[in-house]
Amino acid sequence: MSSKTGAVDAVTVARLHQLYGRQSHLIDGGDASGWAQTFTDDGEFHSPSYPEPVSGTDALIAFAERFHTEARAANEVHRHVITNVVIDGAGDAATVRAYLQIVATSIGGESRLVRMTTFTDRVVLRGDRWRIARRDVRRDDTA
Structure with missing residues (x-):
């Protein structure tokens, strides 16, 4: 990461994009433990x-299950x-904001948008892995 606050280098951007792609595949594929490991040990999901x-x-695993x-x-x-x-x-911490859609597809049927949200994550570098310390989700259908 660049030493200038707000400026994020390309390697960090790529690694964080990989984190979010991996995290989505883990929860959608039923790997609750793997999904929970994308958070810090005391990670929070709000x-x-x-x-x-x-x-x-443990609570994150149960949630994903x-x-x-x-x-x-x-x-x-x-x-x-x-x-x-x-x-x-900057350094070993960052804030990530993104849009998150949850799409449900009925087996043999149609797809529908379950909800559209925005999340803000506080991510930290632990060893050589970026992990989520806190996620705050805001639903688009609420004030």
């Missing part, structure tokens, strides 16, 4: 779509589609 925040690896199980029970495949990624930061 979303108005769920009754309370989720914190820590429920997400995948509920999709399967509905006979649907869910996909997380992350776009318009903006990264600001």
